[in-house]
Amino acid sequence: MYKEGKAAIRQQSAFLNSKAKFIRDLSVGFMQIKANKNSNVIDATGGTGIRGIRYLLESKAKNVTILDMNASAVKAIKANALLNKVKPKIVKISFQEFSNSSKEKFDFIDIDPFGGLHPYIYDAIKIAKGGSYLMLTATDTAVLCGAHRDACVKLYGAIPIHNELCHEAGIRILINYVVGIAAQFNFGIEVSLSVFQAHYFRIFIKLVHGSKSALDSISRCGYVSYCESCKWRSCRIGVLPLQTKCENCGSNAKAAGRMWLGNLYNKRDALDLLKYFEKNITEKSEISMMEKISEEYDSLFFYSIPVITKSKKIPSVSPSAIIEKLKAKGYLATPTHFDPDGIKTNAGIKDLDRLVDKLGEKH
Numbered sequence: 001m002y003k004e005g006k007a008a009i010r011q012q013s014a015f016l017n018s019k020a021k022f023i024r025d026l027s028v029g030f031m032q033i034k035a036n037k038n039s040n041v042i043d044a045t046g047g048t049g050i051r052g053i054r055y056l057l058e059s060k061a062k063n064v065t066i067l068d069m070n071a072s073a074v075k076a077i078k079a080n081a082l083l084n085k086v087k088p089k090i091v092k093i094s095f096q097e098f099s100n101s102s103k104e105k106f107d108f109i110d111i112d113p114f115g116g117l118h119p120y121i122y123d124a125i126k127i128a129k130g131g132s133y134l135m136l137t138a139t140d141t142a143v144l145c146g147a148h149r150d151a152c153v154k155l156y157g158a159i160p161i162h163n164e165l166c167h168e169a170g171i172r173i174l175i176n177y178v179v180g181i182a183a184q185f186n187f188g189i190e191v192s193l194s195v196f197q198a199h200y201f202r203i204f205i206k207l208v209h210g211s212k213s214a215l216d217s218i219s220r221c222g223y224v225s226y227c228e229s230c231k232w233r234s235c236r237i238g239v240l241p242l243q244t245k246c247e248n249c250g251s252n253a254k255a256a257g258r259m260w261l262g263n264l265y266n267k268r269d270a271l272d273l274l275k276y277f278e279k280n281i282t283e284k285s286e287i288s289m290m291e292k293i294s295e296e297y298d299s300l301f302f303y304s305i306p307v308i309t310k311s312k313k314i315p316s317v318s319p320s321a322i323i324e325k326l327k328a329k330g331y332l333a334t335p336t337h338f339d340p341d342g343i344k345t346n347a348g349i350k351d352l353d354r355l356v357d358k359l360g361e362k363h
């Protein structure tokens with residue numbers, strides 16, 4: 001028997017992945033802070049049913065539908081629901097087919113497929129209404145992070161980044177994809193939380209109804225131009241990448257996008273989730289991950305300090321020492337959950353360069 005949160009799950013299922021516990025804890029926490037007894041919830045890719053079952057056991061939600069198109073998964077979901085004495089509505093059907101025939105709208109739509117989200121977003125938004133939350137997992141990080149550039153262009157309509165910034169860029173490309181489809185249904189978006197962990201992207205997005213919101217979200221997407229040579233970067237909203245020359249060293253810059261250039265976190269939600277983790281979760285690693293996310297300065301992209309020192313051919317410098325120096329100079333600077341050696345700051349590459357040089361000299 002596998003135990004997680006208040007749920008007990010029969011372990012024979014091939015769909016049970018204990019490595020996804022942090023992402024599930026995050027989702028249960030999200031439901032705890034957002035859902036109420038009237039919330040209509042769908043766990044669209046149930047597997048063992050662990051998510052939907054935990055939502056029933058650990059949040060105020062009472063109406064939970066769990067789908068899976070695989071017969072043995074549905075068998076496991078039914079057995080696990082019985083075991084945990086909860087009564088979700090369980091349906092053996094593909095999510096797309098369900099969405100096509102559904103008259104119901106859902107307040108929380110959780111999708112956790114194997115691989116990419118692109119085949120699911122359209123159908124997810126079809127069963128949403130203004131104020132609904134999309135809770136989405138993607139594991140096609142190789143595509144979104146540029147190992148398969150052409151696949152990213154085809155599936156997400158975006159040029160990915162294939163360097164140290166790839167994970168943040170990947171999550172921003174994914175959000176841009178949701179923005180585009182949401183706009184077709186006259187929804188804009190508000191990002192509540194965006195998390196990268198192991199090979200998972202998890203995003204929590206609220207849909208806001210109205211043409212103005214839809215256009216506003218579209219206007220928060222654009223491109224990043226970045227210089228491989230000196231690590232300069234610049235973000236531009238719009239429909240075309242504009243910058244081709246690095247403003248710092250004059251090299252040719254590369255462009256990536258379109259991608260979401262808005263915020264990745266809602267600070268209030270991140271802090272509420274941190275409180276949930278501190279109260280309910282025993283794993284220190286999970287709490288410190290949530291701490292990092294809630295404290296992260298929500299800037300566009302981060303600097304990887306080892307990448308900078310390596311390109312300068314100088315000894316490595318501690319990212320925390322750089323953060324302290326930046327703060328002393330009046331800049332905002334924090335670690336980032338995207339990279340253990342990365343920092344988010346409002347300082348530009350010129351100031352960062354000077355600090356890295358100075359600290360590098362001391363070694």
Ligand SMILES: C[S@@+](CC[C@H](N)C(=O)[O-])C[C@H]1O[C@@H](n2cnc3c(N)ncnc32)[C@H](O)[C@@H]1O
Nearest residue numbers: 015045046047068069070073094095112113114
């Ligand atoms: C990654 S597993 C889900 C794991 C589960 N959410 C958890 O946290 O343990 C993906 C599940 O989605 C199901 N699935 C994949 N595509 C689907 C679709 N289009 N409609 C419904 N279920 C689908 C698979 O059969 C599988 O059980």
Ligand SMILES: [Zn+2]
Nearest residue numbers: 227230246249
């Ligand atoms: Zn440059």
